[in-house]
Amino acid sequence: MVEVGNLNNVQSANSYYKTQDTAAANEKNDELTKRTEEKNYDEKLKKSVDKLNKFIYDEGAYAEISTHNKFRYDIMIKIIDKKTKEVIMEVPPKKIIDMVAKMCEIAGVIFDKKA
Known part of the structure; x- marks a missing residue:
């Protein structure tokens, strides 16, 4: 004979494990969705760069x-002269992103010291 108290404990344990299994399945689905989105993003980005290269090819440059x-x-895009390999244009400029990265690093050091 199973006591009611023990039956409730079993049901609670089963409910807990089902919740854990569902959370793990949701996490796997989220990761799979993220990978799919990144792959689609990479493909769209490559297509865009290919279009840009077709557009500027006659100008003696490539992206x-x-x-x-x-x-x-x-993402940084460089337009480069085919003959001289000189960077004609860079969007956004690497110097700007480097400066922002340094500022974030400094801000992180300041906040880490306060914590």
Whole structure:
């Protein structure tokens, strides 16, 4: 014979584990969705750069795309002269992003000291 108190404990434990399983499944789905979005973003970005290169090809230049080492999701686009390999234009300028990164680093040091 199972006592009512023990039955409630079993039901509570089952409910807890179902909640944990659901949370783990949701986390896996979120990660999969994030990867899919990043892949789609990368594909769209590549297509955009290809279009840009087709547009400026006759001007004797080409576009390169890169990300900053501190800000992984900040994109920099360089327009480069084909003959001289000189950077004609950079958007946003790397110097600006470097300055922002340094300011964030300094702000982080200040906040870390206060905490």
